[in-house]
Amino acid sequence: MQFKKTATIVLAATMIVTSFSFNTVSASETAEAVDQVKQIENTESERTAETAQSDFGITHVILDDSNMLDENNQAIVVGYTGDTPEKAELNVKNTKTGENISINSCKISSSGLLFEVSSGLDDYELIDLSIYNNEIATKFDMKKMGFDKDKPDAYLDENEIQVENYSDLENYSNLARSSNGKYVVVLDPGHDDTHTGAAANGISEKDINLKIAKYCKQELESYYGVQVYMTRTTSTCPYPGTTSTDDNAKRVEYAKSVGADAYVSFHCDSSRNSGASGAKIFYPNANYNGNIGSQGAGLSQKILDNLTSLGLNNHGILIRNSEDNTLYPDGSLADYYGVIRRSKLNGFPGIIIEHAFVTNKSDASFMGNEDNLQKMGHADALGIAQYYGLSKTYFGIKSVDFS
Numbered sequence: 547m548q549f550k551k552t553a554t555i556v557l558a559a560t561m562i563v564t565s566f567s568f569n570t571v572s573a574s575e576t577a578e579a580v581d582q583v584k585q586i587e588n589t590e591s592e593r594t595a596e597t598a599q600s601d602f603g604i605t606h607v608i609l610d611d612s613n614m615l616d617e618n619n620q621a622i623v624v625g626y627t628g629d630t631p632e633k634a635e636l637n638v639k640n641t642k643t644g645e646n647i648s649i650n651s652c653k654i655s656s657s658g659l660l661f662e663v664s665s666g667l668d669d670y671e672l673i674d675l676s677i678y679n680n681e682i683a684t685k686f687d688m689k690k691m692g693f694d695k696d697k698p699d700a701y702l703d704e705n706e707i708q709v710e711n712y713s714d715l716e717n718y719s720n721l722a723r724s725s726n727g728k729y730v731v732v733l734d735p736g737h738d739d740t741h742t743g744a745a746a747n748g749i750s751e752k753d754i755n756l757k758i759a760k761y762c763k764q765e766l767e768s769y770y771g772v773q774v775y776m777t778r779t780t781s782t783c784p785y786p787g788t789t790s791t792d793d794n795a796k797r798v799e800y801a802k803s804v805g806a807d808a809y810v811s812f813h814c815d816s817s818r819n820s821g822a823s824g825a826k827i828f829y830p831n832a833n834y835n836g837n838i839g840s841q842g843a844g845l846s847q848k849i850l851d852n853l854t855s856l857g858l859n860n861h862g863i864l865i866r867n868s869e870d871n872t873l874y875p876d877g878s879l880a881d882y883y884g885v886i887r888r889s890k891l892n893g894f895p896g897i898i899i900e901h902a903f904v905t906n907k908s909d910a911s912f913m914g915n916e917d918n919l920q921k922m923g924h925a926d927a928l929g930i931a932q933y934y935g936l937s938k939t940y941f942g943i944k945s946v947d948f949s
């Protein structure tokens with residue numbers, strides 16, 4: 547970590563980002579942040595502003611690493627959730643002269659605000675952010691929200707942020723949301739030689755799941771900002787001597803140990819009805835930690851969209867609740883599938899992709915073709931990449947710190 551930092555900056559969002567699960571800040575967290583500001587601000591228009599802006603929340607702050615002593619301006623990106631403001635204004639303080647300077651955003655997108663600090667201002671602090679809708683301002687006091695000095699959520703290297711390439715910022719922002727600058731995705735090829743899963747029409751789950759997952763890994767690793775792990779890479783059971791339940795439990799434990807942001811389990815379906823065909827994905831229910839459920843739903847939908855675009859029948863994304871009244875710690879009904887339930891208990895979404903039916907002649911013959919397995923793995927990877935906003939372009943996030 548060698549920042550050539552020439553500006554002193556107090557940056558926002560540390561508090562929110564620390565506690566947030568990465569794709570979206572939950573509504574309650576956002577509301578909390580706004581409430582805090584409300585208490586601090588206590589402005590006359592408080593009531594109105596709260597109504598108008600209560601869903602706005604700052605998620606992160608990123609700055610480019612331009613040297614303030616040269617000709618370049620310094621770019622600051624403030625990531626947010628909620629309605630797109632009509633106008634945004636950043637208030638900074640020149641730490642040498644004590645002068646307050648107001649900077650209007652030079653670009654507003656659906657998830658970020660771009661500001662440029664002129665190169666003449668070489669030492670400054672970030673004071674507050676005002677957003678405007680219908681002439682009503684809501685002010686976020688970044689300093690009082692408890693943010694660490696000199697700790698942005700990310701610095702960028704190589705690529706200076708330019709207004710012209712601002713669309714790339716969506717990707718910068720997404721990258722910066724993960725705790726180490728990389729999303730950790732654990733791919734779980736379901737079953738193994740010991741716990742074999744379904745087999746029909748010459749297609750065996752244990753083999754096909756592994757093949758698809760390997761293709762997925764290979765493709766996913768061609769994106770920046772993601773770290774991919776597999777629960778197994780051979781046909782052998784990764785935890786010899788375990789029951790199927792314990793095998794799956796240990797796989798999720800492994801995912802936890804590598805810091806998983808998501809657990810994606812690869813399976814194929816089977817049915818007594820040989821006419822049943824196509825893809826479906828199970829995701830976590832809304833109980834216990836609803837945010838994990840909604841992340842799982844978003845991820846699942848992206849993947850399913852890509853799978854069904856290969857011509858597979860669309861059975862949708864589904865939840866399945868416990869059928870023996872297994873409960874989450876808060877007393878709510880648990881998810882039926884162990885990998886989904888245990889992933890949620892460990893703080894990340896787990897999903898199960900049922901790619902196609904081995905018991906269906908048409909699906910089985912589709913999967914009998916190696917090219918199609920690769921297409922399925924790539925479809926899964928594309929869905930994951932789309933959900934996390936990953937890119938194959940290098941953005942050079944130099945460092946990310948949410949502490």
Ligand SMILES: [Zn+2]
Nearest residue numbers: 736743813814
């Ligand atoms: Zn299976």
